[in-house]
Structure formats: structure tokens, C-alpha cells
Amino acid sequence: MTAKTRFAISTILSVLLALGIFLVVLMISRQNNHKWDLTRNQRFSLSQQSLDVVRDLKEPVEALAFLAETDDASRQAANELLGNYKLAAPEKFSFQLVDPRKSPLLARKHDVRMPGQVILVSGSQTQRSTAVAEEELTNALLRLSDQAEKKVYFLSGHGERAIEGSDPEALARFQGGLAAEGFKGSVLNLLQAKQVPSDAACRAADPEGLAAERRPPAGDLGTGDRRPS
């Protein structure tokens, strides 16, 4: 092997090595970055309350921000805002931007019909933020960090609509919406159970059910009742 060939090989290898080092440096700087917001009113930083909420999360949370790929401005804003949450607690908060048109199954799973929503997922619990805004996201995180599973009982036994299934009359969408907010739906036949279970956060009464059961028994229910239309 001539000196020229050796030099050519070493040049190619060193160029490849330099490119590799460049990408590794970018990767490390992405994972270990530090930010200083020098604006007078700290407008690119999270409020102390948001920082406390995300740092106090007991379980890791993944945020799925459903935004169209063509909406660069919204994606950039979401990236910055969600990036700030991640920066505050990288081991507890992660996020990804999802184009609902490219991931229709994921969008359907979380009942996302319009872009601009964020679904926060922690284990089997989910919470919805209807806007990519700090206040909404922090409230959704607060709801999510309330670990006790909230149950919603759907009355049955008098021809009420089913809560599952593809029947257009079924309440699957309504129940899906409740599930996105962290409620677990179950069916309750009051004639058999005699009383509302103690773990009920809310009772959903179908207007087509019996009139007597549409009226919540005194003391059983809080203010969270919802009535499907």
C-alpha cells in the first residue's frame, strides 16, 4: 500500500469519524441541555406551580400532542412548551408530536377528533388537555397525578343504552370521553345492587332510563354527575 493510498484511507476514516463525533455531540447536548430564559418576564419558562407539578409526578407521564405535520408554528410552540416540562423532569415526563392523519389508530384510541389536543398517558390512566397551553397541561397533569381510580357507574336494567359497542345509539363515545379524563366506566343495576357503590365518583343516568333513577339519591353523589345526550 502506497503512502498516498494510506493517506486517502486515513482521510476518509477521519472525515467519517468527525461526522460521527459531530452527531454524538449533538445527541449529548440534546440530552443534557441547560436553558436560561433572559427575558424580563420569563415568558419562555414554566411557572413555579407547573414546575412543582411535573417534578412531583409519582409515575412517568408521556404526552401525545396531536398536531398536523403541516402546522409548523403549532408544532414549534408545542415542542418548546412540552420541552420545558421535559427539561424540568426528564425522567418523569416525555412527549411526542403525533400527526392524527398519519396515526389514525392512535388518534381514534384516544378519541382525538381535532388536532391541537394533548393526551397525557401514565400507565393505564389518561387525561386530556384540549389545548397546547401551560395552564391546561398543568391542570391535566394535576388530574393525572391523583392516582385513585375514579369510577363512573352507568345505570342499567331498564332499557338504557349500552356503554360499549359500535351501535350508533351506544354511549361508547361518551364513555371514551370520560375515560380520557381518567374515569373508568362500569354498568350498575340499582335493582340488584340496591345502593350506589361507595367508590362511585359519578353516576351517569341515561335520560331514557326510569325517572326515579334519573334523580340521584340524596347524599350519594357529588357535583360530578354527567348526563349523556
Added chain:
Amino acid sequence: MIAVFNRELKAYFSSILAWVLVAVYLLIVGFIVAFSIEDFADISMAAMQGARPASAMEQLVPPLLTTMGFLLLFFLPLLTMRLFAEERRSGTLDLLLTYPLTEAQILAGKFMAALTVVGMMLAFTLSGFVMLGRLTPLDWPVLGIGYLGLLLLSAAFLAFGMWASSLTSSQLVAAVVTYGGLLMLWILSGVDRSGALKERFGDLSALAHLTNLTKGVLDTQDLVYFLALAALFLFLTARVLESRKWRG
């Protein structure tokens, strides 16, 4: 290195090119600042009807700084195209390489000279912001971060331009390669539509990193991006220079 730096700086200002470049850049920036102030006055008037007043540091300064960065894309290739291409064409590069100087010293001298010219160019534009500061309150530390971003962007662009210039003996080819490369670098995030690269390496586009800095957010990721980019192309230029010794 100082000798090369002095030689290059003298070469820049003894030719009309650097003067014309600085003058035209300042003229364009001056026009843009004037038009932006006029637009901002309209925005301020409209905002007076609403609850929140318009802020120059939010609506005027960041887009202005980003535009100044975009303009550099057209001016810097003209500064770097001659750095090595001209020396190659006239045969002085081989002479320079025989001097008791390392490639790194030659590179550093030329790079610092070009960066000094850009630094002067940017420093003159500050006069526009000083005038603006008389009309509306400005957040000077935020503006300082924006200028740091412009200087880092210039360093990365100059390094790329030097590399392109080291590849050819034609200044025109060097300029065209630099324009193309810098434009790609500017819009690179548009190529990564799925965001897979961004997820792993951060934003690869120079525009995204400059935008962060112009807003007054000092992020180590942005600093590292520009410095690493400049280092990468300076290294590649050094390899090209070194290869000349072996090719003869």
C-alpha cells in the same frame, strides 16, 4: 497565526469587496429596520385597543434578528469564496503551505479575519437598535443573546464557506457550493418531516437554533450546535489542506 490574520484582514480592506459588502448589508438592514419600525407602530396602535400592549422585544426584535441572520446567508459566501480558491488559482497556496505554519494556524488566521469583518458588520447594525431604544424600551441582555446567536451563526457559515473554498480553484464554484450548502442548512428541519432526526439529534436547521437565541433563551444546545458545526467544517478544511501535501 497573527501574521496570517493581519495579511487576510489587510487583503479584505485593501480590496473594494469588503467595503461594498459591509455597505450593502448595512443599507439593507437599515431599510428592514425602518420598515419594521413602521409596521410595529401600526401593531402598537392596534394593540392599544386590546388588553395587552405590543412589545418590541416580542414582536419586533426577534424577527429582525432572524432576518439579519438570513441576509448573512447571501453575504458570507462572498467573503469566504476567495480565501483558498484565489490562493489556489494564483498558486500562492502552495507557497503558504511551505511556510513554517501548521494548517491549523493558517486556518485560524483566515477564519478569525473573516469573523472580524462579520463582527464589524454586525456591530454597525447595533446603531439601528440604539435608535429604536430611544422610541421603545429594549431588553439589552436579550438583544445581546440575539447578537451572540448571529455571531455563532456567522462562525458556522464561514467555516462551511472556507471548506467549500478549499475544494476548488474557482471562486464562483466555491460561492455557489456555499450558497447551496448554507441554504440547505437553513431549511434542514423541513426535510425531517417525521421528526425522527430531531428526536435524536435536536433540530438540524440553523434557523431553529438562531430563532431560540433571538428570543432571549440561552440554550446550551444551540451554542453547541453552532460551535460543533464550525469545528466540523474547520476540521474538514484542514484535511483538504493536508491532502494537498500528499497529492503534490
